[in-house]
Amino acid sequence: MGDIMAEESISTSVTHADGVPVLIDAAKTKDSPTSPKVLEDDYYTKFLTKDAVSRKPSAIHSLLPLEQTPGVIPLLAGKPNTSTFPFLSFSFTAKDPHQVGKEVSVDITGRLLSTGLQYGTTPGVHELITWFEGLQERVHGRKATGEGWRISIGCGSRELVSKAIRAFIEPGHSVLVDSDSEKHLDQIPIFQIHPCDVVSVPTDNNGIVPSGLREILQDWSEACANPRPKVLYTIPVGVGPETPLERRNEILKIAKEWDIIILEDDPYYYLARTQTPSYFSVERSLEQVGRVIRFDTLSKVIAPGLSIGWVSGPEVLVGAIDTITSTANLQAATVSQAVALALLEAWQYDGFLRHAENVADFYQRQLILPSDSSGLATTR
Incomplete structure (x- = not known):
């Protein structure tokens, strides 16, 4: 049985994004020469609701x-002294994804x-954010x-989608x-x-029909009671072809042409063994990025009780979600974040992805019907 001690390192760089300070690594402040063209922050103003614009983060x-800045003595109101906490340590055992038993x-x-x-901080524990950034690079490029x-x-992808x-x-x-x-009853x-x-938006046996999406946007009359939609919501895996x-x-080209953003809510991604790149990934191959907001969760592959999800997207749009959080529940539970971070650092990326494969295998076995099951069910 391997023993792993989980500790956090301290970041010393701070940036302010849409009024909410966000910890970053100093090494990440320079653009790569191979980076795609990024939409300007001002572009996203038209996507924000009056509610989002009116909210201001807690001062x-x-x-x-x-507080992470060296030499700073924190005097913030309402923050308990850690020496008063009754907990001295948390310990748990987890499955080794690479070896049964x-x-x-x-x-x-x-x-x-x-x-x-x-x-x-509202965006989350810095090291866990960094871990998820590495996962997005490895899985989605x-x-x-x-x-x-x-x-x-956030507290799961559902909460983040709602915000x-x-x-x-x-x-x-x-x-x-x-x-x-x-048709996904949990989200509607x-x-x-x-x-x-x-x-x-119409779908067929190959998912969303681009011509159907384009037709809706083209036929939207200025006389309609509502303005033309500016958001497309989709669960790309697990609810249909x-x-x-x-x-x-x-679809991404249509999004650019008609000025819409895509909310890619993908809770089943790691269970589906999909070979199709995500919208978040596909966007990277285009000349311009910044129209996809992706939602992920640990609920389906680790445990829903952790209530850990994360959103990846343009700074301004994610900042608007953060502002809603900062004026409501402040943050996702840091205890859950610490447990998730400790587990993920113990497993590393290979272990997490192997565990996801193991979970997908389990559900695949549950789906296998006996050979004489004709007429019991159909799939599409």
Whole structure:
């Protein structure tokens, strides 16, 4: 049984994004010469709702990242002294993804324990954000440097999607939802409660039909009660046929032509063994990036009780989501973030991806029907 001690390092660089300070690594401040063209921050102003624009981050809470600056003595109100916390350590054992029956022991102490028990920054624990950035680069080919996007951690992707809808769609206005995702009963109530006018985008056995999307946008009359939709919401994996690469390229071109952003809500990505690149990934091959906001979660592959999800997208749009969080629940639970970080650092990327494969294998076995099951069910 391997023992791993989980500790956090300290970042010394601070940047301010849309009013909310965000910790970064100094090495990440320069654009890569091979970076794609990034949309200017001003471009996104038209996508923000009145609610999003009117919200301002907490003056005190937004200063928390400054505590990481060497020599700063924090005097922020309401932050308990860590010496008063009753917890001395957290320990747990986890499966070794590479070997059945083997376990990995993880201890959370010291700096990471204090971080997990204390108020944190709205975007999330810095080291966990960095880990997710590395995952997005490995899985989706997106670098956190020079491509105009960043990550914020939330209480699962559902919460982040809900806040995105509040930030980008005015109450009563229209939102484009592909007809397969529209059938996903767990998410549609979010649109109904806001409320939004859901405009169904046609799908077929190859996912979203680009011509159908284009037709909706072309036929949208200025005389319509609502402005032309500016957001397309889709669950690309797990609720219907996957949209192939050629169509995804076409949909991204339509998004550019008609000035819409794509909310790519992908909770089942790691269970589906998909061979089709995500919209977030495909966008990297285009001449310009910044029209895709991607939502991921640990709920399906690790445990929903951790309530950890993350959003990857343009700085301004993610900042708008952060502002809603900072005036509501402040942050995702730092205890959950600390546990997730300790586990993921113990497993490393290979271990996480192997575990995801193991989970996908488990559900695949559950789906296998006996040979005499004809007539019991059909799939598409």
